[in-house]
Amino acid sequence: MIRGLNFLLLITSVLALVGVYTLKYHTVDTANEKLALQRQIEKQEADLSLLKADWAYLNQPAHIAPIVRRHAEVLGVAVIDQAQFIHITDIPMRTAQTDDDALTELFKSLDAGVDPIAALIEASVQ
Amino acid sequence: MSMMSTEAQELISLEGERKTQRNLTHSRIRWVMLGLLMLFGLVGGRLVQLGYANTDTDFSGEERDLITATRPAILDRNGLEMALDIRVPSLYAEPRRIIDVEEAVEKLTGVLPELDPEWLRKRLTGDQGFVWVARELTPLQKEKIFRLGIPGLDFRTESKRYYPASNEASHLLGTVNRDNQGISGFEMHLDNEDVALLQDLGLARDRTLEPVRMSVDLRVQHALTDELADSLVRYQATAAAGVIMNVKTGEVVAMASLPDFNPNEPATALEPYEGRKGARINRITAGTFELGSIFKTITLAAAIDSGVVKLTDSFDARFPVRFGRFSINDFHGKHTILTVPEIYKYSSNIGTIKIMQAFGAENYRSFLTRLGFDDPLTVELPETTRSNIPKKFSEVGAATASFGAGLATTPMHMVAALGALVNGGHYVPPTLYPRTEAEARALSRPVVSEATSAKTRYLLRLNALEGSGSRANKIAKGYRMGGKTGTAEKVIDGRYSKEKNLAIFASAFPLDAPQYAMVIMVDEAVAENERSGRTAGWNAGEMSGRVVQRIAPMLGILPDFDTNIDLALVPMELR
Numbered sequence: 001m002i003r004g005l006n007f008l009l010l011i012t013s014v015l016a017l018v019g020v021y022t023l024k025y026h027t028v029d030t031a032n033e034k035l036a037l038q039r040q041i042e043k044q045e046a047d048l049s050l051l052k053a054d055w056a057y058l059n060q061p062a063h064i065a066p067i068v069r070r071h072a073e074v075l076g077v078a079v080i081d082q083a084q085f086i087h088i089t090d091i092p093m094r095t096a097q098t099d100d101d102a103l104t105e106l107f108k109s110l111d112a113g114v115d116p117i118a119a120l121i122e123a124s125v126q
Numbered sequence: 127m128s129m130m131s132t133e134a135q136e137l138i139s140l141e142g143e144r145k146t147q148r149n150l151t152h153s154r155i156r157w158v159m160l161g162l163l164m165l166f167g168l169v170g171g172r173l174v175q176l177g178y179a180n181t182d183t184d185f186s187g188e189e190r191d192l193i194t195a196t197r198p199a200i201l202d203r204n205g206l207e208m209a210l211d212i213r214v215p216s217l218y219a220e221p222r223r224i225i226d227v228e229e230a231v232e233k234l235t236g237v238l239p240e241l242d243p244e245w246l247r248k249r250l251t252g253d254q255g256f257v258w259v260a261r262e263l264t265p266l267q268k269e270k271i272f273r274l275g276i277p278g279l280d281f282r283t284e285s286k287r288y289y290p291a292s293n294e295a296s297h298l299l300g301t302v303n304r305d306n307q308g309i310s311g312f313e314m315h316l317d318n319e320d321v322a323l324l325q326d327l328g329l330a331r332d333r334t335l336e337p338v339r340m341s342v343d344l345r346v347q348h349a350l351t352d353e354l355a356d357s358l359v360r361y362q363a364t365a366a367a368g369v370i371m372n373v374k375t376g377e378v379v380a381m382a383s384l385p386d387f388n389p390n391e392p393a394t395a396l397e398p399y400e401g402r403k404g405a406r407i408n409r410i411t412a413g414t415f416e417l418g419s420i421f422k423t424i425t426l427a428a429a430i431d432s433g434v435v436k437l438t439d440s441f442d443a444r445f446p447v448r449f450g451r452f453s454i455n456d457f458h459g460k461h462t463i464l465t466v467p468e469i470y471k472y473s474s475n476i477g478t479i480k481i482m483q484a485f486g487a488e489n490y491r492s493f494l495t496r497l498g499f500d501d502p503l504t505v506e507l508p509e510t511t512r513s514n515i516p517k518k519f520s521e522v523g524a525a526t527a528s529f530g531a532g533l534a535t536t537p538m539h540m541v542a543a544l545g546a547l548v549n550g551g552h553y554v555p556p557t558l559y560p561r562t563e564a565e566a567r568a569l570s571r572p573v574v575s576e577a578t579s580a581k582t583r584y585l586l587r588l589n590a591l592e593g594s595g596s597r598a599n600k601i602a603k604g605y606r607m608g609g610k611t612g613t614a615e616k617v618i619d620g621r622y623s624k625e626k627n628l629a630i631f632a633s634a635f636p637l638d639a640p641q642y643a644m645v646i647m648v649d650e651a652v653a654e655n656e657r658s659g660r661t662a663g664w665n666a667g668e669m670s671g672r673v674v675q676r677i678a679p680m681l682g683i684l685p686d687f688d689t690n691i692d693l694a695l696v697p698m699e700l701r
Contacts, residue, residue: 056290059290063291080679
């Protein structure tokens, strides 16, 4: 019985040893992986900060204005003139109401195949 | 039998002894095993317990190098970045690990020619563990130095402050030194405020600092800077400056002073401009000037507010005012009897002195105090100065001060005072932080009555329609702008120069519901062409008109050509 127990203990010891060492190496690998990821994050953060700075630079009025000025003639842009602003109330109301019945008649005749404009053209040709 | 029995007895006893011996050993082994099992069970249990324990994944308290200390991004009121951090590589060396110094020096100067070989040699010899070689390199330079393969050189990432607008808003933002500490402008204010404290506590290490918003609108700032730069060319001026403030909230929307500098290269702030040293100061908050006739606005408002003078009163402006040996005359004199609006419109010195005398010199001095001219500026910049006004006015001093000579104030004080006079009579301290109207109301203090404010608005508008502000009004038609010019002769070698003057235009718009006050200065302007004049209406005035025309649409102010608006500004007693 003792011998059997010893044998069992020996087996478990070897297994435990193997397990501990694999775990240790696995931990080292994970730590390295983590470090690599941290490096990558840091690098990407640096890149991102540069890209953000670029974006901010490209959005500056100080950067855009000279470009606009260079192409002002082609684009036809200028400082907005006061006369270009108009209030909604300044827009005149429609002078006459549309003649709904006449329009309905017209659409009906078009659907029926009567084309008044074609008739006019034909009349002018003859 | 007995023999047998004794032997048997012995045997038995022997057998019993061995048995007990064996039994004892067995029980001992069992005890030891039990002990070991308990010991291992204890260790195993503890391991399981550790396995279940939650590890702390929050490293915010982790110590990082001070070198990577970051600053919050600075945004304008629309969220556009004005200052932000970029991460750049910096080169350092460990001299004790460098094998061949000569080779290292030779190779390094090949990539970085700006380094002095002698200095570098000294730097790399010795057995220190760490010396900086070159900071804030470009990624390309880093790559090249890597390729050299010199042992004992390495990089670390640092934060560098970057200002995407470079010169624009330079006086507002200020700049930082190599270690990212603010050394001027708003950056320095931030440090004094809280960032430095955070860095000391080690809390600013994580790169999640809240961005700081300013009250500045970059679009308006650009329009203002652009027009100022244009005036330097158009009027061959030596300097120009301007500030725009929201009169309801006290927010500074734009502030620029030319010549300026590039905050990305802090050394440029100290460069001479056209041979003159110290020309790049912020003239708006750190320079005091005699602002001239603009003060007539304040004098009239003070007198009207006290009730001593009414708009319908007339004053005799036929003869110069005499003080012993001195006499003060009008610049373009009408030499008649003038009403109060006419005195303002024709910018009569004589009439203004008479109004001030009716009001009283003492009262006038205390009114200047009430308008905040004696207080230090509230703007969040370290480069501020106090206005220079005599504590007590003599008789002559009060007379000249009534039309703005003999007292020097900063344009910032002026714009704040003007804002108080047009916005209904509440003085709001100017700020660079965003502020709501409710907050501003809590901070404000009444200085003049609502009625006086309405009359001041009328006077400003009148001057734009019929007086020296007409050139500005022509350009900014429809935006109901009004303002007062000031042309101050500059003191050169201790006496007033006839040649060189400072032109100022203080304005507000739209006057039917004032929103923005503006002060523009042009220094030593010359006439644009033969047909134009040199006084403020021609340069600072026209410029203000152009600025208003550009910024009004951005600030949501629509033009209105209704003549009834101007009629509505006329006070009852004049209709």
